[in-house]
Amino acid sequence: MPRPTLAQELDQLAVLIHNAGPAGVGSDALLQLLGGTHERRTLQRRLARLSEQGRITVRGEGRATRYHPSNPSHPQQPPVEAAPPAAWATADYVPTSAEGAEIRAAISQSRHLRKPVGYQLDFLSQYHPNDTAYLPHDLREQLHGLGRSPADQTPAGTFARDILNRLLIDLSWASSHLEGNTYSRLDTERLIEFGQAAEGKNALETQMILNHKQAIEYLVLQPENAQVRTDTLIALHAFLSDGLMADPASVGRIRRRAVEIGGSVYLPIALPQRLEELFGIVTQMAAEITDPFEQAFFLMVHLPYLQPFEDVNKRVSRLAANIPFIRHNLCPLSFIDVPQQAYVDAMLGVYELNRVDLLRDVFVWAYERSCQQYVAVKQNLVPPDIFRLRHRQALAEVIAAIVRQGEAATEDAVKRRMPASVPEADHTHFVQLALAEFGALHAGNAVRFGIRPLEFGEWAGRDRGDASYGA
Template identity: 70%
Template sequence: MPQPRHPHAWRALLALLTAHPDGLGIEAILAAQQPPVARRTLQRRLAQWVQEGLLLTQQEGRALRYTLAPQQAQGADARPPEPDWPLSPEGAAIRAYVRQPRALRTPTAYRQRFLEQYQPNHTHYLPSALREQLHALGQSPSAHTPAGTFARDILNRLLIDLSWASSQLEGNTYSRLDTERLIALGEAAEGKDALETQMILNHKSAIEYLVLDPTHAVITAETMIALHAFLSDGLMADPAACGRLRRRAVEIGGSVYLPIALPQRLEELFQLVLRMAAEIHDPFEQAFFLMVQLPYLQPFEDVNKRVSRLAANIPFIRHNLCPLSFIDVPQALYVDAMIGVYELNQIELLRDVFVWAYERSCQQYAAVKQSLAPPDTFRLRHRQSLSEVVAAMVRHGEPATPAAILARIPASVPTTDHPRFVALAQAEFAALHAGNAVRFGIRPLEWEAWRARGLT
C-alpha cells in the first residue's frame, strides 16, 4: 500500500472519507480541514494523492468528487470495529440518517426554537431514572469535601486520559503512552505533527485551569472564553480568534447545517445558553445540556466541541463526581451524534454516547476511587497554605528542611498546628516529582531545577 506524503493531513482525510464512502467534493473537504488550509494547498495534495493511487475522482458536472481507492477503503474497514454500542432505537435511526450522503440530507440553519423549548429544571434531556443511575455510578469518596477535591486527587490520571481521548475525537494520533510522556516529561512523540503535540498540551492547560482553582469551575462566559483560549492556543488560522466569539460565518465539515452568522445575535444566544445552563440543578443534565447546546451554537470559529467536552466536566468537578474522560469513544460515532444534533435537533444518539462514555469513565476510575485514602481533614483545612508553601520553596530554591518550612508558614495557620503542618509539608516534598508537581502549580522545569540542586 503506498505511503502518502503529508501523513497527518492524509489521516484526517482518510477518517473524513471513511465516514462518507460516497465521496466528497473539494468544498466539503476544505470546510472540514482543521486547522484550515489554503484552497490551493488542498488542491495540490488531492492531486498528489490521486496520482499516488490513494484517491479516485468522479466527475459531477464541472466539479470532482473524491473517494478512497479500494485498497484504502478496505484498510479503513479493517480497523477495530466499534463496540457493540447499546444504541436506543431513536439513536440508531439518527445514525442511519446522518450516514446517508450529504445530497440526501436536508440543509438546515440554526433553529432558536430548539433552545427556547428547553426550560431548566422542567425540561430534561436525561430522564429521571437515567440521572439517578448516573449519580449512583459517579459517586466518589470525596462527596462531602470541598468542590474539586476528587478531581485534584486524580489529576495526574485525568490530565492524561482526558487530554488523550478528547484529542483523539479530533483526529489526533498520539497514543496514550505518548500522551503520558508528553504531559509528565514534556517529551513530544517522534514523527508526530507539531499541531498534534500542541493540541495535547492545550488540553492539559485547560484541565489544570478548571481543577487547580475551583473558582474557575463555573458556568460563565468568562470561563468558556478562557477554555477556548487555552484549547485553541496556536491552532487558529487567525490568532486573534483565540479566546474570542466568532465574527464571521462558519460551516461544519461533513454536515448540511449552517450555524448562525450575525455576531451580535451570536453573542446574545451565547449568553442565553450559559444562563440557562447555570440554572440547571442536576449536574448530569447540566453537563449534557452544554454538550448539546454549545456546539450547536458554534460560538467560536473552531474548537467548539473541545470547549463543550471540558465544560461538561465543570458540574462533575464542582460536585466531586467521577469526571467524564471520553475514553474509548469512537470518533465516527461521536461525529454522527453531533451531526444528529446539528441537522435534526435530536439528542438521542448523543445521549447514548454520553451515557456509555460516562459509564466507561467510571469503570476506569473505579480502582482509583477504591485506592484513595479517606480524606485528611487537617490537610483539607490547610490545603491552600500547603500549596503556597511548597510552590514558593521550590521556586525560590529552598531546601525542604523543617526550619525552612516553618519560616514559610503563613499567619493563617494557627501556631498549634505548626508541627503537624511541617510534617505534612515534608511528606509532600518526599513524594514530589515532575508528574505530580502540577498540583502545586509547579512546572516540570521548575521542579527539575529544584531537584538538580539537591534540595530534596
C-alpha cells in the same frame, strides 16, 4: 436454519434490552430491532417471562412502559446462534438505542442527499430548564448512582482533585483523540508528567494536549472557576485554542465571521450580534438547570450546535460538561475510549436533525466507562498534594540549588532560596514540604528535581555536620 428455542429467544431479547443502556427501551423499538420476527403478543409474553426470571426490570405503564436490564453492570450472554442486531455489529461503536440507530442511518446518507439546514431557534426555545429533560428521570437516577463518589459530602471539587493526575492524562488524551489527535495515551502521559513531546508528532498535536491540561487545571485546582458562566466558557476556549487558531485574535472571543462544519450540511448562524446574544441565552439556560447530568448534557448539545467560536467548540463543550460534576463531586466525564465515529455521528444528528438520542447513547456509555475508570479505583489512588502541585517548580529549584551548592538542608537554607513566586502566607508550609522532600531524597529519586546521580553523590557524601540524607 432451525427455529430458535424459547431459551434462545429470551436470551436474544435480554441482550437487546441490555444494549439499550440505562435509558431502557420500549416495546415498539424492540419490535423494530427484532425485524418482524415476533408479533406484539408474543413479544409481551417473552418480556413477562424475562421479568418473572428477574432478568429485566419493567417501569412505566401503557405506551410509556420501558424495559431495563436488572443488572446493567453484568450483560446477559447471548447463545452462540443468536447474532446481535446490525446496529451493534461493529466493535468500534457504542450500544445504540433504536432512536439512535435511526439517526445513524439518516446521517450516514451521502452528503448530497441530506437537506442543508440552518440554526433552528425552536430547538433551543422549546427547551425549558427543569421542565424539559433530554435525560429521563430514571436515567438520571441511574447516572447519579453510578457517579456518586466517597467525596460527595466534601467541598466542591474534592473528588476531581483526588484523581487529578489521572484525569489530566485521560481527559486530555481522549478529548484530543476525538479531534483526530494521534498521540497515544502513553505519549500523553509522558508529555503531561515529564514535558516530553512524542517523536513524529507535529507541534499542533502537542499544543492541543497541553492546552487541555491547562484548561482542566483551571477548573479543578480552583473550584470557584467551575461555574456555568459566559466568562468561564470563554476562558476555557482561550486555554483550549491557544496557539491553534489561524487568527490569534479569535482566541477566547465570540466569532465574527461565518463558519462551516466539515462533512455536514448544517450552516451555523453568521451574524455576530445574534450569535453573542444566543451565547448568553444558552449559558443562562444551562446555569438554571439543577440536575448535574441534565446540565452537562445540555452543554454538550447546545454549545456545539450554536458554534459560538471559530473553532474548538466541541472541546469547550466536553470540558464544560465536567463543570457540574466537579461542583457536585461526581465522577468526572473523561470520554475515555469513546469511538470517534460514534461521537461524530451523534453531533451530526444534533446539527442536522435536532435529535439528541444518539448523543445521549454516547453520553451514557461514556459516563459508565468513566465511572468504571475512577469510582471503582479511587480507593487505590493516593490523593495528590495540591499545595505541592502548585509549587512544584519552586520546590525543584530550591532543592536543586541547595544540593548543587553543597549546603545543609536546613530551614534557613530553604528560606534563603525561597522564590518570589511563593506567597508569604505559604512560606511556612513550603519550608516544611522542602525539608520533608530532603528527608526522602536519594540517588534514585533525585532526578525528579533535575539532580544527576553524581551531583547527589557529592552532596550526600560531604561532611557538613548535619543529618545524612539518602542513606
